[in-house]
Amino acid sequence: MPVTERSDRELMREIAAGDERALDVLFRRHHGLAYAFSVRFTGDPALSEDITQEAFLRIFRGAATFDGQGRFTTWMYRIVRNTCIDHWRGDERRRRAVEGWREREIPPDSESSGVGATRPDPGMLARLEEAMSRLDRRQREVLVLSRYHDLSYAEIADVTGATPGAVKARAHRAMAALRKAFYAPQTEEAKP
Amino acid sequence: MTEAEDRVSCETAEGLIVDLMTGNLEGPERARLHDHLAGCPGCRESHAATSALWRELGRLASPAAAEDLPDRFTRLVGRGRGVRLASTPRRRFHRVALALAAGLLLGFWGGWGLSRPAGGHGEGVAAAQGDVGETEYLLLLREGPGWTIPDSTTEAALVAEYTAWARELARAGALVAAEKLVDDGGRLVGSPAGAARVATPEAERVSGFFLVRARDYGQAVGLALRSPHVRHGGAVEIRAIDHGGER
Numbered sequence: 420m421p422v423t424e425r426s427d428r429e430l431m432r433e434i435a436a437g438d439e440r441a442l443d444v445l446f447r448r449h450h451g452l453a454y455a456f457s458v459r460f461t462g463d464p465a466l467s468e469d470i471t472q473e474a475f476l477r478i479f480r481g482a483a484t485f486d487g488q489g490r491f492t493t494w495m496y497r498i499v500r501n502t503c504i505d506h507w508r509g510d511e512r513r514r515r516a517v518e519g520w521r522e523r524e525i526p527p528d529s530e531s532s533g534v535g536a537t538r539p540d541p542g543m544l545a546r547l548e549e550a551m552s553r554l555d556r557r558q559r560e561v562l563v564l565s566r567y568h569d570l571s572y573a574e575i576a577d578v579t580g581a582t583p584g585a586v587k588a589r590a591h592r593a594m595a596a597l598r599k600a601f602y603a604p605q606t607e608e609a610k611p
Numbered sequence: 612m613t614e615a616e617d618r619v620s621c622e623t624a625e626g627l628i629v630d631l632m633t634g635n636l637e638g639p640e641r642a643r644l645h646d647h648l649a650g651c652p653g654c655r656e657s658h659a660a661t662s663a664l665w666r667e668l669g670r671l672a673s674p675a676a677a678e679d680l681p682d683r684f685t686r687l688v689g690r691g692r693g694v695r696l697a698s699t700p701r702r703r704f705h706r707v708a709l710a711l712a713a714g715l716l717l718g719f720w721g722g723w724g725l726s727r728p729a730g731g732h733g734e735g736v737a738a739a740q741g742d743v744g745e746t747e748y749l750l751l752l753r754e755g756p757g758w759t760i761p762d763s764t765t766e767a768a769l770v771a772e773y774t775a776w777a778r779e780l781a782r783a784g785a786l787v788a789a790e791k792l793v794d795d796g797g798r799l800v801g802s803p804a805g806a807a808r809v810a811t812p813e814a815e816r817v818s819g820f821f822l823v824r825a826r827d828y829g830q831a832v833g834l835a836l837r838s839p840h841v842r843h844g845g846a847v848e849i850r851a852i853d854h855g856g857e858r
Contacts, residue, residue, distance in 0.1 A: 442688060443681075443685050443688065446684050447681045450681060451675070451676055454676035455673055455674045458674035467674070468680060471680065471684075472683075472684050472687060475684065505793040544667070544670060544671060548671065565633045565634075566633075566669060569634075571634065587626075587630070587635070590629050591626045591629050594632070594661060597664060
């Protein structure tokens with residue numbers, strides 16, 4: 420079977436044996452997810468290119484520790500997250516992360532989601548970005564991993580090192596905080 | 612469970628609505644929520660608002676990596692040559708190069724069965740220095756004021772330099788360990804001004820280290836002088852490991 424058609428687990432076995440070609444295939448298959456998660460986590464697109472590459476180097480180095488029990492992507496998100504945290508510790512980067520969430524461009528032709536959905540209002544999406552930027556980092560990562568990466572509470576717990584119960588509680592608090600941040604300004608504006 | 616116990620409070624329903632949105636609500640809990648929503652206009656309104664918010668979240672732009680990122684990664688791991696990471700400041704890609712060197716190094720060692728090769732010395736280090744000794748020296752890679760990279764240096768070339776040096780050390784049997792350090796500057800703890808404090812060091816930060824074996828300081832200095840770090844204006848601090856014996 421060509422290397423490009425092998426499963427993630429097969430590729431990981433080959434990477435553990437030092438096969439750089441398998442690493443290359445795995446990078447091409449999953450770098451988009453890793454990059455998107457990193458940008459949403461750090462708010463810094465340029466830094467996220469470095470983070471994505473460094474995370475896959477860590478995957479290369481730690482391939483032997485992948486037990487093959489869960490999905491490879493869940494393990495990958497854990498490594499990307501750890502790499503983000505390592506790169507994100509300084510106050511300067513924290514500031515840029517928050518600003519990054521606020522400054523990211525909202526494309527005018529974003530894909531609509533769901534039947535009957537209308538063209539998104541750029542102003543509304545900007546307000547939503549702003550609301551997301553106000554969330555506590557742990558709350559935001561739960562929403563990001565759930566909404567954009569389709570991870571269950573149990574999988575998010577695996578990525579973040581928290582218990583599933585803690586992840587559930589964070590998701591509840593995150594949505595409550597997001598609703599408050601998103602809807603509150605409209606309420607204020609509506610006041611005479 | 613009695614009928615009263617089976618009833619969902621509005622507070623509980625708020626959480627269940629989130630679990631429903633995120634795909635984490637199944638079976639009886641799902642049925643209990645729907646029963647509650649059927650009889651509670653306030654929670655139906657809340658459900659509608661949360662659903663709308665969840666839907667809008669899905670409309671936020673998905674960050675897309677540069678199209679050439681896979682090709683750049685391929686070059687980083689050694690296939691292809693000569694293109695610089697356009698969006699990456701030089702200092703940062705120098706660090707990526709160091710990380711890559713450390714990464715490839717471990718892969719290289721993996722290929723050698725995690726042991727030093729018997730006999731066959733590398734052509735560079737060992738040929739130049741003779742047999743390595745048993746004393747361990749820590750080479751601390753510092754970013755000094757002269758830390759620059761020539762304009763003509765490409766990313767692949769820089770990676771190749773670090774990797775070649777690391778492999779030379781490994782082939783010569785001089786290499787014990789190597790790691791790149793996190794780029795946050797770390798923490799400096801002490802009392803230089805009379806009061807204990809924690810700070811982030813700004814000058815001459817340590818970006819990584821190599822632990823090597825050498826006969827003496829002279830040979831360790833020779834190993835360090837061959838590093839791309841020195842060539843590009845960085846400084847390498849060399850410290851012998853004190854195992855309690857004589858050097």
